[in-house]
Amino acid sequence: MPGLIRGVARTAVVAGTATAVSNRVSRRQQGRWAAQQAYEAPPQQQAYQAPPPPAPAPAAPDMSSKIDQLKQLGELKDQGVLTEAEFEEQKRAILGS
DSSP, X not given: OHHHHHHHHHHHHHHHHHHHXXXXXXXXXXXXXXXXXXXXXXXXXXXXXXXXXOOOOXXXXXXXXXXXXXXXXXXXXXXXXXXXHHHHHHHHHHHHO
16 A cells, blocks of 8 residues: 555646656746747837728528528427526527527
């Protein structure tokens, strides 16, 4: 039993050390990249840039995709994953969109 506990403790120490070292290396590398980007970036790129235009509104889903979603909801309800109230709420959301 002492050998088992010693092995578990050794594994915990090694894993903890590896995690700490990995995190430290990651933080150091991120700091280097940030400093390098700030140094290399031309002045005009550091100026304020307007946000990108909003994405176009998604097209309304066609009837076949709504039917597929309703079939999936029905299957979830039959499996007992959804209650009747949850099923009705989701169904209204799909048909209302």
